[in-house]
Every structure is written in C-alpha cells, then in structure tokens.
Amino acid sequence: MDKKQEKWLPLVKRLALPLLLGLGTVVGVHHYLTGRIEAIDAQSQTDMVTRIVAIESLPAGTVLSFDHLSLRDMPKAWASADSFEAEQVQALEGLVLTEDVISGQPLTRSILQSPTPPALSQQLAPGRRAVTIPVDHVSSLSGRLEAEDLIDLYVTFTHQGQRVTTLLVSAVKVLATDRTGRSYDYAGSEGSVTSVTLDVSANEAVKLVSANQAGTLTAVLRIDETSVAGQAAQARHGSVKANHLAGFVGLAPSFGEAGPPNIIYGDSGAVMEQLP
Numbered sequence: 001m002d003k004k005q006e007k008w009l010p011l012v013k014r015l016a017l018p019l020l021l022g023l024g025t026v027v028g029v030h031h032y033l034t035g036r037i038e039a040i041d042a043q044s045q046t047d048m049v050t051r052i053v054a055i056e057s058l059p060a061g062t063v064l065s066f067d068h069l070s071l072r073d074m075p076k077a078w079a080s081a082d083s084f085e086a087e088q089v090q091a092l093e094g095l096v097l098t099e100d101v102i103s104g105q106p107l108t109r110s111i112l113q114s115p116t117p118p119a120l121s122q123q124l125a126p127g128r129r130a131v132t133i134p135v136d137h138v139s140s141l142s143g144r145l146e147a148e149d150l151i152d153l154y155v156t157f158t159h160q161g162q163r164v165t166t167l168l169v170s171a172v173k174v175l176a177t178d179r180t181g182r183s184y185d186y187a188g189s190e191g192s193v194t195s196v197t198l199d200v201s202a203n204e205a206v207k208l209v210s211a212n213q214a215g216t217l218t219a220v221l222r223i224d225e226t227s228v229a230g231q232a233a234q235a236r237h238g239s240v241k242a243n244h245l246a247g248f249v250g251l252a253p254s255f256g257e258a259g260p261p262n263i264i265y266g267d268s269g270a271v272m273e274q275l276p
Contacts, residue, residue, distance in 0.1 A: 047076040052084040052092065054101045062097045063115065064107075072104060082109040120197065123175055129205045130175055132197040133212050135219040145193045145221065149174045152222050153198075153208070157215030159246050166251075168211055171222065173199040193219075214245045 055070040062068065071086055083106045084092060095112045120130045135153075145151070151172055156165040176197040196219060200208065211217055 048073050049076045049079050050074075050086045051079050051106045052086065052089055053104050053106050056103045058097055058101050060097050060099050064092050064095050064097065064112075066093060069107075070104075072106070074106075080106060080108050083107065084109075120175060124199060127201070129200050129202055130197055131200055131205045131208055132195055133208050133217055134195045135193065135217050145174060145177050145196065145219065147174055147176050150222050151196070151198075151219045153211075154218045154220065155211040155215040155245070156218065157211070157245055159251055164251065165218075168207055168217070169200065169204050172204070175199050210245050 050071050050073050053070050053072045055068055058068060066089070069089060069092060092107065092112070094115060096115050097111060098113055099111045101107070101111070124130055133153075151174060152170045153168045153172060154165055155168040156163060158164070174196050177193045178195045198208070208217075
C-alpha cells in the first residue's frame with residue numbers, strides 16, 4: 001500500500017460509519033411512514049359511513065325536498081354526531097334550513113328546524129272558534145294525538161252527590177296539541193298530551209269552558225263518521241239548550257227554564273200544582 005492510500009484510509013473509515021447510520025435512519029423512517037400511511041388508508045377504507053348531503057348550494061329558509069338531497073360516503077371519523085344516515089331521508093322532507101349550505105355539505109340537526117305552522121286564525125272557517133282545554137287522558141293513544149284527528153270529549157262531574165260521565169261534544173277536529181311537533185328527534189320518545197286546541201262552534205266553546213271549570217275532560221279518538229244516523233245523533237246532542245253543565249248533558253233544565261207544573265187537581269176556578 002502506497003503512502004497516498006495510507007493517507008485516505010483513516011478518512012474513509014471515519015466517514016463510513018456515519019454514512020451507514022444515516023442511510024439506515026432514512027430507510028427506517030421511510031419504512032415507518034409507509035406503514036403508517038397504509039394503516040391509515042386501510043382504516044379509513046374500513047370505517048366508511050354514508051351520510052345525507054346537500055346536492056347543491058342552498059340558502060337559509062329552503063324547505064327541503066328529495067331533489068335537494070344526495071348521499072356521500074365519508075370516513076366515520078369525519079361524520080358529525082348529529083348528521084343524518086341514509087335511512088333517515090324520509091324524515092328530512094319538509095324541514096327548513098336555518099343556515100346556508102354548500103354543495104356536498106352534510107346536513108345536521110343543528111341547522112334544521114320544523115316548518116312554522118300557519119296561525120290558528122288561518123285554520124278556522126267563518127263562525128268557528130279555537131279553544132284550548134286540558135285533558136286528563138287520551139284513550140289508547142299513548143300521547144300520540146295529532147292535529148287533524150277527530151275526537152269525542154267526555155266530561156266527568158258530580159251531580160246530586162254522584163259522579164257522572166257522559167258525552168259532551170262529538171267529532172271535534174284537533175287543531176294542535178301541547179306535545180312537541182314533528183322535528184328531527186328520531187329516538188322514538190313521545191311526550192304525553194295534556195291539552196288540545198279544538199275547532200268548535202261558539203255553542204260548543206261555551207260547553208267546553210263550563211266543563212273545564214266544573215268537571216274533568218277525557219278525549220277519545222274516533223273515525224270520521226258521516227252516516228245519516230251519526231249526524232242525527234250529533235244534532236240531537238247539540239240541541240240541548242242549557243246554561244250549566246248538568247243542563248248541557250240533559251240531566252237538568254237550564255236555570256229559569258223549569259218545565260210546566262204537574263197538575264194534580266183543577267177546575268176552571270182553581271189550579272193546584274204538585275210541589276217539588
């Protein structure tokens with residue numbers, strides 16, 4: 001070995017080890033990063049979910065229909081907790097956006113609300129009244145009474161020392177209930193109905209106010225019966241002229257409207273009536 005080789009050999013030995021260590025580090029880091037990327041890609045491909053998104057940009061106030069909606073797959077980690085799954089698409093129809101959304105944006109409960117119903121005065125025909133009354137029980141409904149249902153209202157009260165239950169008004173349309181209306185609660189929880197707003201005539205409103213003060217009201221769901229017999233029975237029930245609850249249900253005459261006296265003896269000069 002000549003002197004020139006002897007001169008460079010120590011330098012090569014000093015540089016070889018760091019170069020080998022650096023090369024090993026680069027290879028190790030590359031291998032680690034490649035493995036992590038592959039793992040993340042595999043996880044994102046495995047945990048994909050489908051969410052409902054806006055098919056186009058929509059302004060606030062838009063009433064949603066199926067034409068506004070689309071489906072988009074995304075990693076589960078990206079999906080908001082209050083976003084909508086594909087099977088909930090039916091529940092979105094008719095809801096109103098409270099914020100602007102862009103095309104492809106997932107729809108969430110926080111930016112949606114139920115449509116504002118029309119004022120009660122707009123739902124009444126001429127001569128009709130809207131009256132809200134409490135009810136203690138809705139028969140066999142589990143709190144599911146809804147607007148547009150027809151109900152019969154029974155009243156329970158004390159008359160001459162006895163508790164009496166009888167039909168007060170029949171086939172009354174429900175305008176609204178105190179249970180929360182349709183929104184975006186899909187947990188299946190149902191609130192109980194404790195009061196109802198009804199579409200009634202002026203005479204029926206007087207009956208209901210009186211019954212609410214002197215008795216307990218119970219609502220029972222019914223179908224729309226339009227037979228001649230049903231109409232005649234309802235007409236007879238509504239023909240009672242009275243100004244108190246017992247009179248409304250035919251248990252007593254109105255105040256000042258006692259029937260004619262029972263004659264037990266009389267002639268042209270004298271009349272004796274049976275005392276009560």
